[in-house]
Structures are given as structure tokens and as C-alpha cells.
Amino acid sequence: MTIEVREISFRYGERTTLRGVSLEVRQGEVMGLLGPNGAGKSTLLKCIAGLLRPAEGTVHIGGREVTRIRPLERARLIGYVPQGSPDGFPFTVFETVLLGRIPHMGFSPGEEDLKAAAEAISLLELQEFAARRITELSGGERQRVLLAQALARGPEVLLLDEPTANLDLRGQLESLALMSEVARERGIATVVVLHDVNLAARFSHRLAILDRGRIFAAGEPRTVLTPTTVREVYHVNAVAGEALGAHYLVPISPA
Template sequence: MGISVQNLSFSYGKSPVLHDVSLDVPEGRFSVILGRNGSGKSTLLKLIAGMLPYRAGHIAIAGSDINRLTFSEKARMIGYLPQFHNPVFPFTVEDVVLTGRASYVFALPGRRDREKTDEAIERVGIRQLQRRPYTELSGGERQLVMIARVLAQEPKVILLDEPLSHLDLSNQVRLLALIRELVASGLTVVAVLHDPNIAFMYGDVFILIKDGAIRRLDQGENPWDASTVMDLYGVPVEALSFRDRALVIPL
């Protein structure tokens, strides 16, 4: 499912964040949102997920106005991983992942709900955590659990806000490989990332946010050069080529 954003503006109170943004996110691609802290990356993701109200503009997923979708329709269409998640109750990991099936459950979880929960746990590689209380896990382990929860939803679009935070190198590589698998199967994935080198190595489409404005670049255009990165982040860098992908090194 593709995503269309047209003439979108958003403010927190009197503080503008996004200004007349128009953007098309292609179906079945890995799109990465990049920009400085506070530039509006997480806000854009929340708006696409239907979690923030907006007055100016239009957002549609697969042609459906996000504001007209019910909670269940959104949950079956969109899987969203927040930047922060504060646990309250000591549910087991399995139960936390099972909550991803909420839009399908009308009474007690059924056989399919249990199967999809089990598949998500296996796919993310957290079988060893299945019976442990979620509140006792490390930050990285919790992040993996929440990713499994998203997969249990069976969404068509996955929105990830800083999915690599708290993860060690091994789990970062595993998650990025999983994202590529999901995209290869036809899912649309959009993620906020902080490391441009990881974005360049794994992403297909790049959404650059600066001063409330957006610029979209495609990997096939070979767009990355030092001036693009310096303009986005405000630091001097040198751009190198590695395996047909760009790498940037701060100077």
C-alpha cells in the first residue's frame, strides 16, 4: 500500500513543525526519514499513523483517507512502533506480542491469534524471552518485543520510529535484514533513522526533513553527496562510495 501526503501542515500550539508538505511514499519499498533532532520526523510518522489530528492537508493510505478509518481498520492496515514505550504491568512477552492482535479479537484470543503471535516471536528471534515479564527486560529486548507485536498485527504498512535504538550491532543487522525481507514480500516500511550510513546501505527511498520542508530522493538516482548531507545536518563530511552505496565520514 502506498502513502500519499498532500499539502500537510502541522503545529504544536503556536509552534509550526511541518509546512505545506506533499509526499508520495511508494508501495513495497523501504523509505527512511532523516533529519536533525526536533525537525519533525517523529511527528510526520505519527500523522501518517493517524495518531495526531491535523487541520491542513490530506493523508491517504492505499487511497483511503486516514481520518475516515476506524480504529480497527487502522490497526489492520498500519503497524506503528513508537519511539518510547513505558511498561506498566508485568505482562509476559508473549502476552505483549498478543496485544498486536487486538483488532482481530472480539472475545478471547483464538487459534489464529496464538499462531500469529508465535510466528512473530519466532521471526524476530525472541523465543528465549517468551515467558519472561516484559518489565524485567533490557531496553533492547523490549524494542524487539514491540517489533514482534507490530508483526503480529499483519499490517500492510509498517511505521518504525527509531527502531534501532537500544539495539546492539548484531540485533541491528538482524532487524535490518528482517525489514528487507518484509519489503521483498510486498510490505511498505517507513522508518526514522539517525545514522545516514545505515540508511544509505539498506534504504530505497530517503525523506529528508529540514526546517519543516521535505525533500524525497530515490536510491536509483544516486543522490548522495557531501553537500546534501552537510546541508541536512550542518556538519562537514566527506562522501565515499562502497559497494555502489554512499558512505559519509564526518571531518
């Protein structure tokens, strides 16, 4: 399914956080969302997830306006992983992943639900943790559990808000590689909010940079991540380069 965001604006009380944002993410494509703190990245993600209703403009998923899709059906279509880790009662890893099947099941999880949860767990290599409580895991492991939960839904759209925030170097690479592989194989339209511009460049087909609620630039990583853009948006001096076929950017100093 395709995500189409058309000219959306959003306000939190007096503060406008999104102004006329448009973007399109095709089936199987990964769109990296960049921008400084407070640029509106999480708000945009929540609008796409149908959790916030934009003041103006529309979000269409597979041609249907997202706020018009019934919550349970929306939950089946969209895997949304919010920032931070879950608090609350200590479910085991398996149970937490199984929660992702809520939109599919009745009072008891069926054969298919258990299978989907088990599959998601092995996909993220969480087997050895399956019976542990999530409260006993490290931040990074918990992050992977949440990604597994989102994938267990069997979503057409995947929305990830800083999925690498608590991960170490290897964990970041593993999670994002898995994300782009799954997106391609299953044809999932994916939007991922990241802070690390190089990880974003490496694992996204296209990037969009948000600045104070507007899309400042969007397109292929090498055209978007230029020293000029980075100076304008992040107020940081940087040099860009090319290595092993990948575009990279080294931040040097605050501008």
C-alpha cells in the same frame, strides 16, 4: 497499499512542525526518514499513522484518507511502533506481542491470533524470551518485541520510529535486515525514522531528509546523502564514498 502524503502541515500550538510535506511510499518499499532533532520526523510518522490530524493536506493509505478509516480497521492496516519502550504492567513477551492482535480478536484470542503472535516471535528470534516479562529484558530486546507486536497485526503499512535506538551493532543490522525483508516479501509500505545515515542508506529504497518541517531532499540514497546536503541540513562536514556496492558517508566535523 500505497502511502500518499499530500502537502500536509501540522502545528503544535504556535509552533509549526510540518510545512507542505509530500511523499509517496509504494507497496513493498522502505522509505528512510532522516533529519536533525526537532525536524518533524516523529510528527510526520504520527500523521501517517492517523494519530495526529494535519492542519492542512491529506494522508491517503490505499487510496483512503487515513483519519476517515475507523480506528480498529486502521489498527489492522497500520503497524506503528512509537519511540522508546513501553512502561506499565509487566506483561510477558508473548502477551505483549499478542496485544498486537487486539484489533483482530474478540474477548479471547483465537487460534489464528496465537499463531500470528508465535510467528512474529520466531521471526524476531524471541523464542527464548517468550515467557519472560518485558520488564526483565534489555532495551534492545524490548525494541524487538515491539517490532514483533507490529508485525503480528499483519499490517499493510509499517511505521517505525527509531527502531534501532537501543540496539547494539549486530542488533541494528539484524532488525533492519529483517524489516526490509518482511517489507519486500509481504509487500508492506514501510517508513522508518533513523538517526544513522549509513544504516538508512543501506536498508532503504529511498530516503527523505526533513529539515525544519520541510522535505529538504528525497530520492535514492546516493543522490540524497551528499556532503552538500549534510552540511546544509545537519551542519556537519562529511565525505561520501562507495564500498561493496553501498553508498556511505563519513561525518568529519561540525560545520
